Amino acid sequence: MKKSDEGKRMHCQACGRAILTKRGTIAHHGYGRPEAYLQTASCMGAKELPFEVDRKVLGRLIVALKDMQTRMQGVRDQIAREVLPVDASTRSALVRR
DSSP states (O other), X not given: OOGGGGGGEEEOTTTOOEEEOTTSXXXXXXXXXXXXXXXXXXXXXXXXXXXXXXXXXXXXXXXXXXXXXXXXXXXXXXXXXXXXXXXXXXXXXXXXX
């Protein structure tokens, strides 16, 4: 961290990282660049207010994680009852509809 950036960092609501907040919101972060012209998904807290100011993103993240847990438990139960086969198509059962 540069000395000039010390007081400009606050925490992302989603990942908890200390990120620059020069314009009031958390800077864009959490993405990858697998190829020069592609970009993977960003952190859910990017371009949002920091944790020290707001908690709305954190609330949405908790709801999304609980929803995913419910879907995963349903898939696990279907596999245990041998209703759903375990193969590459099982992943599609986890995708939100």
